[in-house]
Amino acid sequence: MNLALLCYFPYRAMEARVVAAVEEAGYAFTVAQGRILARVGPDGTRIGDLAEQAGVTKQTATFLVNQLEKAGYVERVPDPADARARLVRLSEAGWAGVAIARKVEAEVEAEWVAHLGESDTAALRRALERLREVTDPYR
Amino acid sequence: MNLALLCYFPYRAMEARVVAAVEEAGYAFTVAQGRILARVGPDGTRIGDLAEQAGVTKQTATFLVNQLEKAGYVERVPDPADARARLVRLSEAGWAGVAIARKVEAEVEAEWVAHLGESDTAALRRALERLREVTDPYR
DNA sequence: CCAATATGGTTCGAGAATCTGACTACTGTC
DNA sequence: GACAGTAGTCAGATTCTCGAACCATATTGG
Structure with a gap:
């Protein structure tokens, strides 16, 4: 079994759990939208930066931000530093959704720690x- | 940085490297097709099993196998054990493509071992x- | 033995995510 | 001030994915 595939299982499991929990709580966003949402900083983030961090093109990020904006999770505001750019900022609903996702993430990670033990988990994290x-490629 | 996301980086990097190398060598299949292709056993594998192992529905597997069949990488043969079922088998081109993918996989993994060291890699593998x-969910 | 149910697979229709290419608006440099 | 570069968007296409409905064959309970 190759290492990369072994890496994939926990990632996929986490994603599925988080999406299910967020949906359960009444916040409807998809995995791809979530990947964008999760990368919006406290003071807003440029589309281009979101795209780069999420590993997609700017066009895809634009598409996803459009959906998130329509759903009320984010808003676009002008970037005071550059009139070409716009900052994506989380709305209140956006923050709430992200908070739930983070909480579930922490819960799932706690389950993993329980299964692996503290010290093995720490070693795993260091190795990763x-x-x-x-x-x-991005840092 | 959450553990699941840390797991994602190596997975994505591997996938990108393998796809690039396979394409370089003149074998055109996508990531999703590759995930199916990689799971076809030496004597053929049922669609349903491929779907389960790849973590997709049977419909999706059918769709991907259709494409792979059209491209000449696999063929469907009747399953002698069950007249409802059909076995997906790799063609010669299919084997060649998979061989290249496996080779690149091994190369990338070797780079990782070089970066982490033998014993830390072994520990990482055990933890994963x-x-x-x-x-x-599948085993 | 056969009716009912389960299983393997396909087709159809739809939606999500993604890309490439072409475009607008602005920035910064020479 | 002209011009190359950057931020973002729009348009069009492709790929992947799923749910629902369906067909053919297998299995099982009476």
Whole structure:
């Protein structure tokens, strides 16, 4: 079984759990929308930055932000630093949805710690962080 | 940084490398098609099993196998054990494509070992395998 | 043995996510 | 001030995915 595939299982499991819980709580956004939502900073973030961090093109990010805006989770405001750019900011509903997602994330991670044990989890995290150095093109 | 996201980086990096290399070598199949292709056993595999292992519905698997069949990477043959079922088998081109994918996979994994060291990689693998026990719905 | 139910697979229709290419509006530089 | 570069959007197309409905075959209970 190759390492990359082994990495995929927990990722997919987490994503499924989070989406289910968020939906359960009445916040309807998809996985792709969630990936954008999760990367919006406290003071707003540019579309281009969101796209880069989420690993998609600007067009795709525009498309997803359109949907999120229509659903009321984010708003676009002008970027005071550059009249070409616009900042995507979370609305109140957006913050609430993200909060739920973060909470479930923490719960699932706690389950993992319970299964693996504290010290093995810490080692796993360290190894993955080092692996990130050679697998994440964005830092 | 949450654990699941840390898991995602190596997975995405591997997928990108493999797809690029396979395309480079003149074999045109997509990531989703590759996930099916990679799970076809030496004596053929049923659509339903492929779907389950790849984590998609039977409809999706049917769709992907149709494309792979049209492209000449697999063929469907009757399952001698059950007249309802059909076995998906790799063609020669299918085997060749999978071989390249496996080779690149091994190369990338070797790079990771070089970065992490033998023993840390082994520990990482063990941790991920244990994590799989609680995150992989299929076994 | 056969009716009822389950299983393997396909077709159809729809929606989500993604890309490439072409465009507008603005920035910064020479 | 002209012009190359950057931020974002629009349009069109493709790929992947699922749910619902369906057909053919298998299995099982009476």
